[in-house]
Amino acid sequence: MEHPQTRVYYVVFAALMVLLIATLVVAEINVGRAAFFVAALIATVKAALIVLYFMHVRYSQPLTWIVALAGFFWLAILFVLTLSDYVTRHAIG
């Protein structure tokens, strides 16, 4: 199995810390209603770094990718189908 160099973990850690500071800065400068989406986007970039490098998925077998992706896919079904109802109810009145 392919192994990453430990240097990769330090680089990912530095990126995560930069993103933590970025999310605080965004909250501080007040970008209005977009703030929640920006914060969720930054959190998702952090999550992707953790999954791909710390959780090793980038170096794992394709079968592991499929299971990990299936987990996120089912989560997406849960969120998209439910929220597509709740956020559009007022539109129909």
Add this chain to the structure above:
Amino acid sequence: LASHPATLAHHFEDSVQQRQAAELGMWLFLATEFMFFGGLFLAYLVYRVGYPVDPAERGYAAEFAAGSRHMDLVLGTINTAVLLTSSLTMALAVDAAERSRRAALIRLLSITLVLGLVFLGIKAFEYYHKYEEHLIPFAGLPFRYSETQQAAGMATYFNLYFLMTGLHAFHMVIGAGILSFLIWLAARSRLPAERAVIVFNAGLYWHFVDLVWVYLFPFFYLVTARTG
């Protein structure tokens, strides 16, 4: 099957297949954990964006914003940094296990454990502060918003806060137990490189718990503080 080493279960072709099967099984478990926490994050979003009791009801966005102003942003940020650092030391511990560096493995697992306990200590301090501020809306405790017009929304925010961060903290306690067990195994030289997948899978669990916090932090501490 002429040379079947003691560390290889007899139903596996070779150690690579055995290792990949263990990793796959852990990911299947984590997929169920995604759904477990996912339902709670979805509940948060539904209450926040719209809880249509009637068409005029626009959700508890204002109450969630007011609730988040009670959060200690400094402690939340410190805890995020503590948890991200513990993920780094956990990843390094897996590397040490795979390279048979026993002393480094014990040291890195111990640092990860201490960071996890620091996180739980700060969390406990925050909970106690919420208790002092009368911000616990259950267990018959006095809730400072109970007589206001915002009562339902504020209670929803703090119920979700304690449920989601509490469930996360519970996962941290289990993780601390797993780390303690691994340190004990390593100290007794019972974690050779052939069994490093045990450390690897414990790492997957620890990183998953970190992942949940990456979302909990902005959902409860950050954004709503300034958009309300």
